[in-house]
Amino acid sequence: MGKLNIVGAINSALSEEMERDSDVIIIGEDVGRDGGVFRVTEGLLERFGPDRVIDTPLSELGIIGAAVGLAAYGMKPVAEIQFMGFLYAGLEQIFSHAARIRSRSRGRFSVPMVIRTPYGIGIKPPELHSESSEALFCHMPGIKVVVPSTPYNAKGLLKSAIRDPDTVLFMEPSRLYRSIKADVPDKDYTVPLGRASVLQEGRGLTVVSWGTMLHKAAEAAEGFDAEIIDLMTLKPFDEEAILTSVKKTGRLVIVHEAPRIAGFGAEVAALVAEEAIEYLKAPILRVAGLEAVVPMARLEDFYMPSLERIRKAYEKVMRY
């Protein structure tokens, strides 16, 4: 057991999985000598050599497209895309191929790969370095979407993602990369995909969140009897955990950084409306990013759900 931040936890997961399975390789831009723009792959080139930690040309489509072929042939590529906004160049490879090849070939071929990418506001960068586009990927059948929130679950979830037989998009909250340090076991453990975790039990309202926003949602919950659910896997998501909690509390607030319209919160809200409406004492509320392009640094605090906006939503549902 040692104290690690999320960068260290992911590095440790990669390192252990590469040790365990010689088919696991890392590909991406600057992942080798430079250790990745966030230093997540630091030291891995030295440890595993240039055939397993591979700097590629600056070509996101190429990285993901090649990873499809690598994975189909039997490698286990973990592709790093430097920022979520750069992943858009590879969308067709994900949507039209990675997500469909198992189905298209009726199970003869599959694409067990992991695409790691930092997401969200957090590092005051230029444009398109702060995207939070999980809903796009959740909408597409055939891929899985995972968002860790702590060093412990980052390591365990990434190990599960690497061992998973399907394509997994692993969204790393860039704002949290180095801001939380926590105990992370040195030994092998996994956190299963598809299951949420209850961060805090409560009876007054259910709060559903993930990644960066989970921490804000939890901070805002001080003084409320809130049950806080960290979804962790958005696709496939843990419907049961949400329904069980809402049936107990009768109130639901969803907090996410991405824009509200067709955001993943809408799916969570719809699930509860369809399957547990009779338990609801209050309208379901979403606290989300605004209907606007993700801004650069000077305006980002106005865009992101603030503690105040989140608290207001909690107060509102509690008035019913």
Next chain:
Amino acid sequence: MPLEIIEKIEVKRLRIINERGEADPELITAVSDEEIIRCFEAMILARTFNQRALSLQREGRIGTYASILGQEASQVGSALAFSDDDWLFPSFRESGVLIARGYPMWMLDRYWAGDERGMKCPENLNIFPMSVPVGTHVPHAMGAAWAMKLKGHRKAAGVYFGDGGSSKGDFHEGLNFAGVFKAPVVFLCQNNQWAISVPRSSQTAAKTIAQKAYAHGFDGVQVDGNDVAAVYKATKDALEKARNGGGPTLIECFTYRLDDHTTSDDASRYRSKEEVEAWRAKEPLLRLRLYLEKKGRWTKGYEEGVAKKAEESVDSEIKKAEAFPPPDPADLIRYTYAELTLRQKKEMKESGWGS
């Protein structure tokens, strides 16, 4: 200071048998009569299937179909150069490639009839399901070839795409990766001169597609795509180079799509009858007959025998295809992920599928 020439590029064209059936005496030694005959018979089989598919479409027994008429040499000649251990990545116009490699024709029929099970490649072959989005599968072949290299397997990957596909970023990014990582992959451009209604001259200002390889650091060659001997030899050479660690090759098969783009297209809207007829006079079987006849290996009776066998084989495959039971609706959910999600189980149950 005078300008220096720092790189010189020469783009070559390979042709072994010309339209009159005359072979280059030196080059032809690379291809045996037996290999040519194997190609010839596979081309007849591919054409027989193709023509049948077109009539099945007209009868409403299959859906939209993309004809390979005129491209048999480019498809069969290249496909036969590969071995079953190699991995192939076809586009949607590749019946000739698949048939030459022994892909079951009844499965091809089912695919075009709208049944995904037709693309469940048999275990003895490694042929990826056809890629519908143009050119986007080029990086997949590169990736598979890269994996072969990383695993130390002495194999190669081949990928088929058209002149239209060469305009895609995927093509360039795949070629660029292949050059950088020296992946054992053969890029087979089926330049059939038309991407639906847009002619080759509007796809690129470059004189050839073959020359695009040089920008990515490896060789490209244009071959007469209606000369099966040239296509076969070029592919064999590229494969030998790939298997010996020499990296990728781009082969531009210069051929012609004699039919409409698909059965949903009408090519008379955008190209002249004269152009099509001029190419029809150069179609690949004509010269092969002349060549084999000169070698004393072709008679009318011989070809009739080959054609009869092909017809019988296609008959029995179509019969098998049409007797194949319809797909289980649960299949449409079943293969999305390795395992059903809870939501999918619920949807299956609600739909009354599976058990």
